[in-house]
Amino acid sequence: MFDQLRWDYLSCYGHPHLHTPNLDRLAAKGVRFDRAIIQSPLCGPSRMSTYTGRYVHSHGASWNNTPLKVGELTMGDHLRDLGMGCWLVGKTHMAADAEGMRRLGLEPDSVIGARVSECGFDVFERDDGMRPEGPDGFYDEGGALKYNDYLRSKGYESDNPWHDYANSARDDQGNVLSGWFLENSDLPANIAEDDSETPYLTRRGIEFIEAQGDQPWCCHLSYIKPHWPYIVPEPYASMYGPEHFLDPVRSEAERETDHPVFKGFQNSPVGKAFSRDDVRAKVLRAYMGLIKQCDDQMGVLFDYLEKSGRMEDTMIVVTSDHGDFMGDHWMGEKTFFHDASVKVPLIIYDPSREADATRGTSTDALVECIDFLPTFVDVAGGDASKLDHILEGQSLLPMLRGGNAPDRDYVICEYDFSTSPLAGRLDIDPKDARMFMVADKTWKMIHFESGHRPMLFNLRDDPGEINDLGGTNAHADVIDMMYDRLFDWTARPAARTTISNDTIRAARTSGPARTGVLIGVVTEDDLPEELTAKYRNRKVPDMRDKETRRA
Template sequence: MRKQIILVMVDTQRTDMVGCYGNPVIKTPNIDKLASLGLRYTNAQTTSPVCAPARGALFTGLMPHSNGIVTNSCSIYDNIKTVGQRLNDNGIHCGYVGKWHVDGGDYFGNGTCPDGWDENYWYEMKNYLKELSDDDRKRSRKSKTSFDKDWTREMTYAHRCSNRSIDFINKFKDEDFFLTVSYDEPHGPCICPAPYNTMYNGVSMPDSTNYADDLSTKPLSQQLWSNKNINKSAEDLQKPNDHLALFLGCNSFVDDEIGRVLETVYKQCPDAIIIYTADHGDMLFNHKLNSKNCCAYKEVLNIPFIIKGGAVGIVDSPATHLDVTPTILDYMGVEIPPIIEGKSMMTQIKDGVTKINNEVYSEFTRYELIQDGNGGFQPMRCVFDGRYKLVINLLHTDEFYDLECDSDEVYNAINDPAYKEIREALHEKLIQEMDRTRDLYRGYQWAMRPWRDNKAPSFRNAGYVRQREESEMYEERQFSYDTGLPMEEAIRIKIIGADKKSLNNK
């Protein structure tokens, strides 16, 4: 049997924008069908609420702070390999069609195929724009173009991505391959043809008590982000509007395009593993916030995640994009080097019950390198165990939510003594994970929180040296500073100053 994996990804989709996740108003029959054939994850979490950091983690198996993309408009570090490079270097054909957004360029990318992917199928947004006239480029960036009768399905980026993907599948159906189909839709400007452009007129998002969240116990950054919305009523924030109608219409339109690709996969590659997800969600005025930025609410972190490849059912335990790359490597029989921070999900994909993660992690540093605004530097780290969520906002008020008792994440229980034990246990796990993944910004500041009265600052922090352990296919084993020889252990206690004197006296 051939080993084939197809990853289908959209930009900006919450779980309540997919029918099979429980919103009967939303029409996504093709994604729903895929869910009926595989595993649907209810507590999957992106590694970041913004595009490029989320995508960088998915395609490297490394957290944003480890792969270099801590904000939009940054690129992956030169010494970090993508899943495409690792597979291609092991003789597995890789195709990438659609939005990339991890090359450090502008929103549309630099148009050049990176190492590891088939250049004949590379088709990011800059390539699409270059197919259009100057006038049509401008039209492609305006939502109102959805109502121009001459802007047919064939003019959309989604349709052209589907065409290329279908061609790749038909051509290489008898080979091992990994194909990514990455749509920009339903991200703004949300262009979609009839009937999708009017399908959701008059539609609102589901009811939630958090439309009335006054943010008084939340970080200052969220209050500033809310701006004038903080004084609006829940009714005003939830009411139908033209942008939401097009956004949801585009969401159903891209589902239709996804259906074209999936039907080809079902026919040509019936045994292929299919992974479906989104990079992040959108606040859509929940908590009086819009779009995405520095927050860890479910509307922006909890993303659709569906895998067809073995078991069928629902997985409620935490899942993360960080595990996508090691899962693909594992299935393809390619080494998962120690540098990879995620885990393979293959056992769970096969049996549907194995628990891969007790907790998953997300982060934020800033929105975009090229923009002065959007809150600027807002370092945030989050840990979520499927029920409890701890959010450390380094410069502001921290947050703690019990989603079993408060599914809308309105009550900030960061100072509630009833949660002291579980809150501090999650805090310890978060700090340990920052150390394990060599978080660029780790330090005592994350431990010294106002609600944590049993922590003392330490200049040494955990006190370890943590060197890279990459596959020797790419990198010679690093040398130890102390010996000049290849390191025996990559993670070891750092002996300095008084410690050396103490050891010498023994």
């Protein structure tokens, strides 16, 4: 899993200038998914949906560092029950439910407590890749600690080499030019390429694989890049220029939108910055360079897997937690519902012979990231269909092996912006500062719980999502249809996770009558004798008379 990697910035998805031959060759060996949709356009909640196989509305971790509540089953819980280890190498952006653990008496340093604290993973190395520091301290006290130790061991002296070297440039006088400032994004990071974050994490992933025996394992190799700070070392810093950049997807009509929430995101500091062509050009140099570096490191990983023989028995899933607007629609970052943000690359290589028929193919089936975990359950020898009261996604294994795609008419994405300054400026109550996207292959509708009008896009006629059709009554029938779908989705029994649907079905025929509870039965002959045998042909003395009872 890469962080903030756009689907359309790989050559196998059509980028004309950013060539990614290693991911392309994986796509040639597997299946490329063209409609893979995340469940929230933000790192934390998107990842929690991937790790639980459940919508944000279900697991509740709706913002970065909002704890995933104790009791939510995760990838590690499901796979370990099937005899498969589940390990983390890299980022999760998971926050532990410390209060819930305290209430249940789970010690963080116990095996169970550690797994609950780490989203169900056993940790080979957690590196959320972030060690920013401000007047209130570090954003993440545990961020990049091992990586910083590694950098110091290589001679990068600093109290925070993650910032001063890996994510900053240097001028001729030795001054640190911070990668946090977008004006520095086109400068090379002051670090040897082999010591930068992406190669480092690739090596750690290979070290994990080499440490495993013949037991089955799942490795979440989770890269921080091409996520900001947008800066990359040479030779990647000089690889791309204006002749390689795609024009931003936006229009003046969008800028004049009457929608307060959409307008608010455009007018945020990051939206204003990425609306500037000079800023976008600087960032794109780094962003494209970071992606090229990621692809080169996939080449290192795939070469290792082939030489070690692991390519023959290892399923590989390549994806991202969300995209990046990069100035499209006058926005930066990812926190809205255009495809630049919510559609992600997804390539799955299945080494089994059953998958030979689908090698090198692509599909436009509607796929959600909650489908990964059911797929892995099936790969591990389980039956995800028996867990449909918990897992809200659908296994992709059948379609990988020539069968049917998931039976799905629409996809859902959610975003809770209640902690954002925009919610404050618009005076929106926290419970109302939520947005929901429902989309099929033709239409995409965005509902605002704040009461603002919906937005609507025709994806067939307007694939760039430029023309918002939600401001008039011309498509009222489409909006009604999409709301019907949204209401159907909200009515799902997501909270009932302790009893399976199979158990419920079995109760229909082995219900109360088989344990002696007979409701509405008039005579003993109304039911089969086996159900009433305990109540037939029984004799007892008459105990109604006091004298009889004394005797």
